[in-house]
Amino acid sequence: MMKxxxxxxxxxxxxxxxxxxxxxxxxxxxxVEIKEIIEFGHKFAIKxxxxxxxxxxxxxxxxxxxxxxRSGEHVHIHNLEGKRGRGDKxx
Numbered sequence: 001m002m003k004x005x006x007x008x009x010x011x012x013x014x015x016x017x018x019x020x021x022x023x024x025x026x027x028x029x030x031x032v033e034i035k036e037i038i039e040f041g042h043k044f045a046i047k048x049x050x051x052x053x054x055x056x057x058x059x060x061x062x063x064x065x066x067x068x069x070r071s072g073e074h075v076h077i078h079n080l081e082g083k084r085g086r087g088d089k090x091x
Contacts, residue, residue, distance in 0.1 A: 001025040001046060003059030008043040008075050010057070015044070035072040043075040055080055 001009040001023050009023045009030075015038040023030045023046050030046040038044045043057060049069040054061045063082040069075060 001030075003056070004028050005059060006056045007045060007047060007049050007053075008055060008057050009046050011038045011040055011042055011044065014038065014040050030071075032072045035070060036074050038074055045069045045071050045073050045075055047071050049075075054083075 002025065004026045006025070009032075015021060015034050017034055017036050019034045021032050021034060023032060032044070032046055034044065048071055049055060049065045051065050051068050053065050055063050055065055055075060061083055063080040065079060066081050067079050069079050073079070
């Protein structure tokens with residue numbers, strides 16, 4: 001997690017399901033129970049994200065949630081619709 005308004009963190013190593021991790025960023029801290037295996041380099045939610053809500057990573061919007069995402073769930077193409085670099089959608 002790089003920015004305090006991020007909604008996801010990136011796993012710096014594979015994290016087993018059921019693990020408890022603490023994510024800290026600029027004085028903010030989140031205790032997260034990992035709901036499924038998170039592979040190295042993949043994103044997981046650090047707080048609940050509602051369907052349709054923007055997902056922030058590194059302080060920038062990377063997409064929107066296509067379903068409700070619980071804290072600790074894997075965030076990837078199965079529950080995120082990308083917004084960056086798309087020519088078919090204009091804000």
